[in-house]
Amino acid sequence: MVWQHVRMTVAPHPTTLVTVAPTGAETSKADVPVLPTTLDEIVETAVSCQAAGAAMVHLHIRDSEHRPTLDLGYLSAAVSAVRATTDLVVQLSTGGSVHDALPDRLKVLDAEPDSCSLTMGTTNFGDDVFLNPWPFVCELYQLSQDREVVPEFELFDLGHVTALRRLLDTYGLPFGGRVHCDLVMGVPGGMPGTADALVAVVQALPSETTSWSATGIGRTSLPVAFASLAKGGHLRVGMEDTLMLARGVPVTHNAELVSRAATLADLAQRPAMSPAEARELLNVKSRHLPTDMPAAD
Numbered sequence: 001m002v003w004q005h006v007r008m009t010v011a012p013h014p015t016t017l018v019t020v021a022p023t024g025a026e027t028s029k030a031d032v033p034v035l036p037t038t039l040d041e042i043v044e045t046a047v048s049c050q051a052a053g054a055a056m057v058h059l060h061i062r063d064s065e066h067r068p069t070l071d072l073g074y075l076s077a078a079v080s081a082v083r084a085t086t087d088l089v090v091q092l093s094t095g096g097s098v099h100d101a102l103p104d105r106l107k108v109l110d111a112e113p114d115s116c117s118l119t120m121g122t123t124n125f126g127d128d129v130f131l132n133p134w135p136f137v138c139e140l141y142q143l144s145q146d147r148e149v150v151p152e153f154e155l156f157d158l159g160h161v162t163a164l165r166r167l168l169d170t171y172g173l174p175f176g177g178r179v180h181c182d183l184v185m186g187v188p189g190g191m192p193g194t195a196d197a198l199v200a201v202v203q204a205l206p207s208e209t210t211s212w213s214a215t216g217i218g219r220t221s222l223p224v225a226f227a228s229l230a231k232g233g234h235l236r237v238g239m240e241d242t243l244m245l246a247r248g249v250p251v252t253h254n255a256e257l258v259s260r261a262a263t264l265a266d267l268a269q270r271p272a273m274s275p276a277e278a279r280e281l282l283n284v285k286s287r288h289l290p291t292d293m294p295a296a297d
């Protein structure tokens with residue numbers, strides 16, 4: 001067998017979706033003052049991260065006291081501001097914080113994001129529990145179909161793949177017809193951030209899956225990124241998941257993590273894709289006003 005003739009069964013996408021998750025809900029501003037929490041900081045972060053190679057932003061919003069909020073006014077203001085200043089696909093978290101009530105998490109879709117996260121099961125989350133009971137998952141999924149919001153299925157464990165299979169069998173394909181997953185690895189209580197775990201999940205993904213990314217929490221960020229690229233996946237990075245660039249080197253801006261991810265994608269010869277390519281990949285509804293087009297009065 002001549003090695004040049006060896007083919008991969010599924011060709012990886014020629015470019016890499018880099019998603020930035022800049023803030024999260026679990027780190028406090030007091031502990032990490034450079035965490036973007038105000039609207040101005042979120043917008044500046046989104047603009048810088050798009051320039052560094054991000055095509056989608058996964059947003060958690062904070063209130064005026066820098067506390068996580070699911071208040072519709074804050075959410076809508078952030079969606080509008082990021083849309084007005086970038087071309088990024090805007091994904092709102094429906095996971096919120098571990099303390100958020102399930103009905104409040106459903107209301108996130110009222111802010112009309114392009115995409116929403118949708119976690120496929122309950123997970124121990126450090127000392128807390130990230131609650132995602134099956135009836136809630138089903139309700140949120142059907143709401144995303146009704147509201148024409150493209151879900152990103154968050155998989156924290158191998159069992160979440162089984163739940164995704166069940167969801168697709170019960171309710172059919174998401175709005176837009178694409179099945180995009182994100183492996184969230186290395187959460188204390190979820191699957192480990194290892195290449196072995198990544199391969200096990202990827203091999204079990206439903207055949208309807210059209211794209212997937214992976215993110216590794218904390219020090220698993222780099223091994224998960226390498227494993228994802230090696231397996232043909234996309235990348236999520238950001239201060240929601242990783243606060244250190246290396247031992248003793250804190251992240252000072254999300255763009256550092258995005259820029260590093262874009263460099264890895266270049267090395268893998270699958271450079272970071274543009275927001276326009278990401279819209280096509282995920283088939284999000286056209287809600288976005290291009291940045292060069294003035295808003296109508």
Ligand code: KMH
Pocket residue numbers: 024025026093094095096097098117118119125130154
């Ligand atoms: N903050 C975590 C408990 C998501 O955004 O959908 C949940 C989370 C997942 O971050």
Ligand code: ZN
Pocket residue numbers: 021024058060093095117240
């Ligand atoms: Zn999140």
